Amino acid sequence: MISFTMSSWLEVISMKIELTFTVITLLAISFAVLLHKSRKTTSRLPPGPCGLPLLGYLPFLGPNLHLEFTKMAKRFGPIFKLQLGSKTYIIVNSSDLAKVVVNEHDDIFANRDPPVAALILSYGGKDITWSDNNPYWRNMRKVFVHEVLSNKNLEASGSFRRAGVRKTIKHVYERMGTEVDFGGIAFSTSLTVISSMVWGKSVDEEEESSDNLWDGFREVMSGVMDIVGEANVSDFFPVLTRFDLQGVQRKMKLQFEKFDAILQRIIDERMSIKPQESTEQHGRKDFVQILLELKQQNTESSFSLTQIKAFLVDFFIAGTDTTTVMAEWTMTEVLKHSDVMKKIQEELERVVGEHNIVEESHLPKLCYLDAVIKETFRLHPALPLLVVRSPSKSCTVDGYKVPKGSNVYLNVWAIHRDPQYWENPLEFDPNRFLNLDGTTKFNYNGLNTNFLAFGSGRRRCPGLPLGEKMLMYLLASLLHSFNWTLPDEKEHELPDKFGVVLKKGNPLIAIPSQRFARNNLYM
Numbered sequence: 379m380i381s382f383t384m385s386s387w388l389e390v391i392s393m394k395i396e397l398t399f400t401v402i403t404l405l406a407i408s409f410a411v412l413l414h415k416s417r418k419t420t421s422r423l424p425p426g427p428c429g430l431p432l433l434g435y436l437p438f439l440g441p442n443l444h445l446e447f448t449k450m451a452k453r454f455g456p457i458f459k460l461q462l463g464s465k466t467y468i469i470v471n472s473s474d475l476a477k478v479v480v481n482e483h484d485d486i487f488a489n490r491d492p493p494v495a496a497l498i499l500s501y502g503g504k505d506i507t508w509s510d511n512n513p514y515w516r517n518m519r520k521v522f523v524h525e526v527l528s529n530k531n532l533e534a535s536g537s538f539r540r541a542g543v544r545k546t547i548k549h550v551y552e553r554m555g556t557e558v559d560f561g562g563i564a565f566s567t568s569l570t571v572i573s574s575m576v577w578g579k580s581v582d583e584e585e586e587s588s589d590n591l592w593d594g595f596r597e598v599m600s601g602v603m604d605i606v607g608e609a610n611v612s613d614f615f616p617v618l619t620r621f622d623l624q625g626v627q628r629k630m631k632l633q634f635e636k637f638d639a640i641l642q643r644i645i646d647e648r649m650s651i652k653p654q655e656s657t658e659q660h661g662r663k664d665f666v667q668i669l670l671e672l673k674q675q676n677t678e679s680s681f682s683l684t685q686i687k688a689f690l691v692d693f694f695i696a697g698t699d700t701t702t703v704m705a706e707w708t709m710t711e712v713l714k715h716s717d718v719m720k721k722i723q724e725e726l727e728r729v730v731g732e733h734n735i736v737e738e739s740h741l742p743k744l745c746y747l748d749a750v751i752k753e754t755f756r757l758h759p760a761l762p763l764l765v766v767r768s769p770s771k772s773c774t775v776d777g778y779k780v781p782k783g784s785n786v787y788l789n790v791w792a793i794h795r796d797p798q799y800w801e802n803p804l805e806f807d808p809n810r811f812l813n814l815d816g817t818t819k820f821n822y823n824g825l826n827t828n829f830l831a832f833g834s835g836r837r838r839c840p841g842l843p844l845g846e847k848m849l850m851y852l853l854a855s856l857l858h859s860f861n862w863t864l865p866d867e868k869e870h871e872l873p874d875k876f877g878v879v880l881k882k883g884n885p886l887i888a889i890p891s892q893r894f895a896r897n898n899l900y901m
C-alpha cells in the first residue's frame with residue numbers, strides 16, 4: 379500500500395514536472411513568436427526605393443507626384459516608403475490599407491505637417507486645415523460644421539448661390555458663340571458665392587464700389603495657391619527654413635500681407651455695423667457675424683481675431699479652387715462624350731423643363747448628373763493624395779512600422795483606378811455609379827474607402843455639403859441653359875498638372891450656344 383502510494387506520488391511528481399516543463403516550453407515558444415512578431419511589426423519600415431545619402435530619393439522624383447507614386451506602388455506594393463531630404467514619407471495605395479489609416483487608426487493619423495508656405499498663409503497653422511488633432515482644432519471644426527455651415531445656414535444662404543449662378547448665366551449669355559474659359563467662369567462663380575456667404579457682399583460688388591484694396595483679390599487668391607503648390611527645399615530640410623533658399627517664404631509673405639489686409643477690412647466693416655442691422659439687411663447672419671459673436675462670448679469656443687482670419691482663409695482657399703477644378707474636369711469629360719451631354723440634358727428637361735430655370739430644389743432628382751460628377755471625381759480627384767497626415771505615435775500598418783511624425787499620403791488617384799475595385803477603371807462610365815432603379819450608388823462620406831473624393835475620417839472635408847451643392851447647381855444650370863462645343867479637337871486630350879489641387883494641364887475653352895428661345899431664362 380505504502381509502496382503503491384510512494385510510486386503514485388512519484389508518478390504524480392513526475393507528471394507535474396512534465397506538465398511544468400511543457401507549460402514553460404509553450405510559454406517560451408509563444409514569447410519567442412510574440413517577440414518575433416512584435417519585432418517584425420514595430421521595426422520594419424515599408425519597402426521603397428534607395429536614394430542618395432542626405433538627399434534620399436528627392437533628385438529622382440518628377441513633378442506629377444500622383445503618377446510617380448502610382449507607378450512606384452506597382453513595384454513596391456500597397457504601402458511604400460520614401461526618404462525625401464530629412465523626412466520620411468509613407469505612401470498608402472490600396473483601399474484596404476486606407477481603411478486601416480482612416481478607420482482603425484484615425485485618431486493617430488489625424489495630425490498634419492504643414493508646408494512652410496502654408497504655415498505663413500494660415501497664421502502659423504491657426505486654421506482648420508493645418509492644425510494638429512487637438513482641442514483647438516476640434517473647436518474650430520465644431521464651429522465650422524455646426525454653426526457656420528449648419529443645415530439651417532446652408533439653406534438660408536441659398537439666395538446667394540442663386541444670385542451668383544444667375545449672374546454667371548447672364549455673363550455666358552452675353553458671350554454666346556465666342557470662346558470662353560470654362561475654369562475662369564467656374565472660379566468667378568465660386569468666389570462670388572463664397573464671398574457673399576462670408577460677409578454678405580460679393581467680390582464683384584466690392585470691386586465696383588470701393589477703393590483699390592480689392593484690386594487684385596482674385597490674383598492674390600490664385601497667387602497663393604501657386605506658391606503653396608511649389609516644391610520648397612525647406613519642406614524637406616526644415617533646418618534650411620530660415621535661409622529661404624528659393625524665396626518661397628518671401629513671395630508668400632507678400633501675398634499674405636495683401637490677403638490679410640482684405641480680411642481685416644472685411645472684419646472692420648462688419649464690426650462697424652450693428653449685428654441686428656446686418657441680419658435685417660440680409661435676412662440671416664453671414665459667417666463673419668457668426669464668428670464675431672463667438673469672439674465676444676467668453677466661453678470655451680470663443681474665437682480670437684487671428685483665428686477668425688485663419689478661418690476665412692480656409693473658406694476662400696479650400697472652397698474655391700476645388701469647386702473650380704471639378705467643374706472644369708466634369709465639363710471636359712461631358713464634352714468628350716457627346717452621349718453623356720445628351721443624357722444630362724434629357725434629364726434636365728424632364729426634371730426642370732424648358733420653361734424654368736434650375737433651382738437647388740431640383741438637384742436631388744438629377745441622378746444621372748450626380749453619377750457623371752462622381753465618375754469625374756473617380757478619374758480626376760481634386761486632391762489625388764488628400765492632405766498630408768502625420769501620425770502622433772508610431773503605428774503598424776500591414777505589418778510595417780509607420781514612424782511617429784512621418785508624412786503619410788493616401789494615394790486616392792491609385793485607389794480610384796485600381797482594377798481590384800473598379801471594372802475597366804480607365805473607362806469613363808457614369809453608369810457604374812447608378813443602381814438599377816436609377817438612384818446613385820456611393821456617397822461622399824468616405825466610409826467606403828474605394829471612393830475618397832472628399833477624404834475620410836475625422837479630417838474629411840467639412841465643406842462637403844456646400845461643395846457638392848455648388849458644383850452640381852453650377853453644372854446643372856450651365857448645361858440646362860446652353861449647348862457647348864469645343865473649338866479644337868485637341869481639347870479631348872486630358873493632361874493634368876499636379877499641385878495643391880489637380881488642375882487641367884490646358885484650360886478648357888468651349889463655345890456656348892442658346893438652348894431655349896425664351897430670353898428671360900437667361901436674365
Ligand code: HEM
Nearest residue numbers: 507696697700701760761764765832833834837839841845
Ligand atoms: C468640390 C469641392 C470640394 C472638394 C472636392 C474638397 C475636397 C477636400 C479634401 C479631399 C480634403 C482633405 C480631406 C482629408 O485630408 O481627408 C478637404 C479638406 C478641407 N476642406 Fe474641402 N473640398 C471641397 C470644398 C470645400 C469647401 C466649399 C470648403 C469650405 C467652405 C472646404 C473646406 C475644407 C477644409 C477646411 C478642409 C480641412 C479639414 C481638416 O483638415 O480638418 N472644402 N477638402
